Amino acid sequence: MLHRQIEERLRAAVAQVAPEADPGAILVRPCPDARFGDYQTNALMALAKARRTNPRQLAQAVADAFDAPGLCDQIEVAGPGFLNFRLTPQALVHSLTEAARGRHLFFATAAAPQTVILDFSSPNVAKPMHVGHIRSTILGDALARTFRLLGHRVITDNHIGDWGTQFGMLLVGWKTLLDPAALERDPIAELERIYRAVNARCSEGKPEFDRTTLEQARGELVRLQAGDAENTAIWRRMIALSQEQFATIYGRLGVRFDHALGESFYNDRLAGVVRELESAGIVRESEGALVAFFDDLPQLQRHPAIVRKSDGAANYTTTDLATLQYRLTTWNPDAVIYVTDGRQQLHFQQVFEIFRRWQPQARVRPAHVWFGSILGEDNRPLKTRSGENIKLADLLDEAEERALQVVAGKNPDLPEPEQRQIARMVGIGAVKYADLLPNRQSDYVFSWDKMLALNGNTAPYLLYAATRIRSIFRKLAESGETFDLATAAAHLTLNEPAELALAKHLHGFDLVLHAVAEEHRPNYLCNYLYELAGQFTGFYEACPVLRAEDPVRTSRLVLCELTLRVLARGLHVLGLELPDRM
């Protein structure tokens, strides 16, 4: 990676001039404006301040000590003390040639691979997956793919909601209201129906309220918790039915999990966790419950956390603590990342703080990667017209349907099965991309028109840019020519501004991938790929490929293929599939 090579030479130069400087702080970044150069460092200004010397003089001294033959032939001090680097064309050609030979794809894997556990999606048993699960699922999957690409050991774990008071009601419904034919047809809908019916009877204040049903539900729950054979069998059946639904949705989304250890998996560990917290003096009795207080932390002072309710049952704080402990002992991770809604910030602050007190020696970094809400056009959380949660399956159906209309409208000559195939990739891709593009912490307004637009920073635009490249190679193949990237690389020359700009932009892949992993923000990658697609279309307009004369023609084919590879890899990391044509 060119910027890493410059960084390395720069650190060597700084070490000569200022041996006390921290090499880790000496960073090289792309210039914001190509007129300044290709790369810059602003680290010397901070260093000059620390040494109380003139920043421009220091920069000049470092520039004089800087030696990178063949990499940068010009290096200059600018402004208050920037150092600007300009790549030699040979360095660029060499790097592209190496990429064409398969030595790299413009990124380096992590210097110190880590074990990262990603906890995301977490749907509930017996309920349809809905829009509330989409951001966690898509964001978590994109992060998992990013970490994997960078060489980390990644473990994805779906912490399914398969335990809790709702099962008392579900059991009553199963035993008294179940319609076997309906269960056969659409299991989740039937489970949802019986749950709603019983829930209404158990809700004081509702017209259907019926104390007998409420007591029945409590009784069924107690029997389930006690391990009653019949109830356990029904419960397992409900989980199995739900997992079929999850598998269907995840299949459509192309998301996979290494594990799906639900809440119930930790049931027999909860008492032990509570006992340990109690004996360690981390929790104490308060109003009948066991509670952790954080008097010394301003942020949590007023927000104690219950780990055992006054009825003796554990809650999700306890389950999350047991889960974290299990993950530590089982996988010994460096990081555990929870991808959830921002509304759970307080909860995770509490869990992490309790855990820190409980196991101060643990080296794991827990992280809460939170995101904002998906809003409807009315700026309220996205719902159906009647105020229900939108089912994920329905949303994906609509995405494919709308994409099909676009594809069929633009390209009516394609055979219908292919149109559907393309529409599937474009539609699902559009939903995913729309979710990954905004800064994850901001709320965003869900808009079919925007996500399926053909211009702007959208999935269709990016997929289209990639298929344009594929189209060039299809034309090439149709004329009976063969193209071998590694061999063709020998003919690489970069002369036109658009060629140089594209070649340089390919080298930004490394920085952006590491930034995504570091900050858990896939939107950086979205923006990078959009810029790359823009650079490519600029090149595509300015530089004819197939109509050019050799060796320029071959050289441009190399650029096309490398761009396609970066685009395809980047889109794949975001979880998007790439059609051959559109």
Added chain:
RNA sequence: GCGCCCGUAGCUCAGUCGGAUAGAGCAUCUGCCUUCUAAGCAGGUGGUCGCUGGUUCGAGUCCAGCCGGGCGCGCCA
């Protein structure tokens, strides 16, 4: 009351952790299809980065206060 987040072009939003003249898309205006996919490209218009102070070579970015909005806050998860 306490805490978290947000406020950037008419609209929707980026802004890689303090760097150089704040960027996209939409909308609007002007050009470009006998030429590898015009689902595209090039260019114009459009900004007191909520307000006020502070920190420093340098602030959309950090700190304090204020205004406006969203969300959360003991036995749901």
